Every structure is written in structure tokens, then in C-alpha cells.
Amino acid sequence: MDRAVARGSREFVELGGVRLDLDLSDRRLGTGSTSLSVERIATGRGWVDGFRHASQTTEAHGRLHARVTESLRAAAFGGETAKDLALDMAIRDLDTHSVEAIGRLASATCGLQNLGADEGAALRTALRTLLARGFSVEVPQLAGTLGGSDVNGALTLEARQAPSAPVELGSALRASGRLAVAESGLAAGRLQKALALGLRPTADGALSAGFDFIEGVLHANGQAVQGGTLQAGLSGAELALGAFFGAGRPALLAGAAPVAPDGKPAAAPRAAEARPALPAPASASLPKVLALPPVSLAPAAFQGGLGVGVQRGG
Known part of the structure; x- marks a missing residue:
């Protein structure tokens, strides 16, 4: 998508140069690779240039392992500036069955909202097992220039x-x-x-x-x-x-x-x-x-209605 603009009664969002690639071997577990790049994000409060996100998730012996990398070329919001930001994160040893159970519940309940009694019990069981089996989160690199x-x-x-x-x-x-x-x-x-x-x-x-x-x-x-x-x-x-x-x-x-x-x-x-x-x-x-x-990659809906325009390159 080359350019998209959303306007509401109180907000404005412009996206430019959006690219999304998915190569998933198991959509239930999210194993495989994903990448998202956005060349330009602009609102009435600031802007972001050159955002990149990539992830690689694998499963072995009942455990999930994921690596996430993100980078940002430049940004300015509320008088604050940032440039050349980079994040590298690894998540290891998540219990596969617990993650799968939580994913099913999240899909069936619109992001774990208003759970029924049985759904709540299933969520607690999955979280208990996830924590009992152990896991680790490592951020070996968080770098950039702020202000x-x-x-x-x-x-x-x-x-x-x-x-x-x-x-x-x-x-x-x-x-x-x-x-x-x-x-x-x-x-x-x-x-x-x-x-x-x-x-x-x-x-x-x-x-x-x-x-x-x-x-x-x-x-x-x-x-x-x-x-x-x-x-x-x-x-x-x-x-x-x-x-x-x-x-x-x-x-x-x-x-x-x-x-x-x-x-x-x-x-x-x-x-x-x-x-x-x-x-x-x-x-x-x-x-x-x-x-x-719930988490969504789409811009949030604005109060007062939206007008959306999309332009594609020739």
C-alpha cells in the first residue's frame, strides 16, 4: 500500500509505504516468519519514518522460541526526537500447548473480552501451566539516539x-x-x-x-x-x-x-x-x-466517523 489517510473529527493519520509479508507454517501457533515495514506514519501530534519489524518463531519439543527485531529511522512527537532506534528481543521456551490454548481463547472471545466461566477456567489453566513450565525473555540490544x-x-x-x-x-x-x-x-x-x-x-x-x-x-x-x-x-x-x-x-x-x-x-x-x-x-x-x-495493526477508529482515502502506485 503506497498511501492511506484516515481523518476523524479529532484526529488525522497518514500511512505511507506499508509492506506486510507473512510466511507461516502453523497459523494456530504463529510459527514461521513475519515482516512489516512502514515508510511513513504521520498524525497531528508527530511523525515516524522508516519503521521495520521482523519476527521468526519456531517450535521444538513442545516449546516455542521467537526472535523479534525492530528498528526506527527517525521520529518526533510532542517536542521529543528519536533516531536510529534498534531493538533485538528473544523469547524462549514457551509451553506450546499453553500458547495454543490462549490463542484459541483470544480468537473466540475477541481478545479475551467478557469470558464465560468455562473460558475463564481454561485461561487460568493455560496461564498456570505456562508459568510452571518456565520461559525467558532477553533483550540483548536496545539502542538509539533520544533527544x-x-x-x-x-x-x-x-x-x-x-x-x-x-x-x-x-x-x-x-x-x-x-x-x-x-x-x-x-x-x-x-x-x-x-x-x-x-x-x-x-x-x-x-x-x-x-x-x-x-x-x-x-x-x-x-x-x-x-x-x-x-x-x-x-x-x-x-x-x-x-x-x-x-x-x-x-x-x-x-x-x-x-x-x-x-x-x-x-x-x-x-x-x-x-x-x-x-x-x-x-x-x-x-x-x-x-x-x-486486544492488539491490532490497523489504526484505531476515531470518534465522530472516519473518512478514508487510499492511493496506489501505478
Whole structure:
């Protein structure tokens, strides 16, 4: 598509040079390759030039693995500018049957909206299994120039396989990350904000920060973070997830089938090892952080009606 324009009573969107390629071996699982490129996106608030997206998804031994790369040549919104942005992300070891079940539910319910009782139970079962089997997300590269400052970062998140249920978030999750920002392009006000957020000057004239979260202990810039805020946050998340899964106790995977490190069902824990039950939150609805809105590549419909024009090259 060479050019498309959508106008509403309050908004304007122009797309130019849109190319979409799909080569899927299994549409249910999304295995195969996809690519999307958009030469120009313009609205009343800003513009984007040279957006590229590509993904490759494979399945082996009951696990899904995906790699996503994205790049952006230049953009400007709300007085902020960006150029030469690049993102490289890998998602590994997602449980195939769980992803397939969630995909079927999303298709049947218009993006997991207004689920029936049986559908809600099926979604909780799929999510429990997905988390119990473990997975990892790695962003080895996040780079570009924002507002005149070069930015470079990386992030790793691992949800380890759960040998039994319930599982504590502190021991189930591992994460690490780093961020470096060139100090030379920062205005004085932004420099102070960066320092307040924890970035520290380095010998090469940059600002950097890093963190590691292992076995429930958080280190920021090489120093252990003290205090009960982190533990309180973990406990609150465990309670919310336990309520969503119908556990009524701070368990991420309460009710999920135990999984051994080799991926096979493991023996259930002895009664003496069970953790004491805690009161459940007043509501067992899906936590807001887990809400999954529908995703569409199409421009959103605007209030007041749309007028759409499409031009194709000769």
C-alpha cells in the first residue's frame, strides 16, 4: 500500500509505504516468519519514518522460541526526537500447548473480552501451566539516539520451572538489566532527573545504571537494596496472582501440576512442606497488570466517523 489517510473529527493519520509479508507454517501457533515495514506514519501530534519489524518463531519439543527485531529511522512527537532506534528481543521456551490454548481463547472471545466461566477456567489453566513450565525473555540490544543523547541498554528476565506449587516469586524469577546514556547530549534538567533515577557518571563521560534480581535479592548499581518495599511488592503480587488462580494464598502457581526440571510431572510436595494459608484478597478478579487488551495493526477508529482515502502506485 503506497498511501492511506484516515481523518476523524479529532484526529488525522497518514500511512505511507506499508509492506506486510507473512510466511507461516502453523497459523494456530504463529510459527514461521513475519515482516512489516512502514515508510511513513504521520498524525497531528508527530511523525515516524522508516519503521521495520521482523519476527521468526519456531517450535521444538513442545516449546516455542521467537526472535523479534525492530528498528526506527527517525521520529518526533510532542517536542521529543528519536533516531536510529534498534531493538533485538528473544523469547524462549514457551509451553506450546499453553500458547495454543490462549490463542484459541483470544480468537473466540475477541481478545479475551467478557469470558464465560468455562473460558475463564481454561485461561487460568493455560496461564498456570505456562508459568510452571518456565520461559525467558532477553533483550540483548536496545539502542538509539533520544533527544540528542545516545542510549544503549539490555534486559534479561527468566521465570524458572517450578518443581512444585506453590512457588514464591522471589525464587521463581531472575532478572538483570543495564542502561547507559551519553551525558554530552543531556540538558541540565534532564541530567538531574537521570541522576535522581539512579544513573551514575562513568569514566567515559556517560551515565549508567544496572540491576540484578536473584533469589529474591535486588542489587542496584552493585549495591544490595535494603528495606521492605520490595518484599511487600512481591507479597502483594503473589496474593493477587493466587486470588486470580483461585488459590487464596500467596502462590504464583497454586493448583498447577508440579513440574520437574526435565519437564515431566513431579511428585506433589509433602503435606508438612506446605506453606500456611493466608487470607485471600476481597476480589479474585484478574489483576490490572495482567489485563490483556486486544492488539491490532490497523489504526484505531476515531470518534465522530472516519473518512478514508487510499492511493496506489501505478
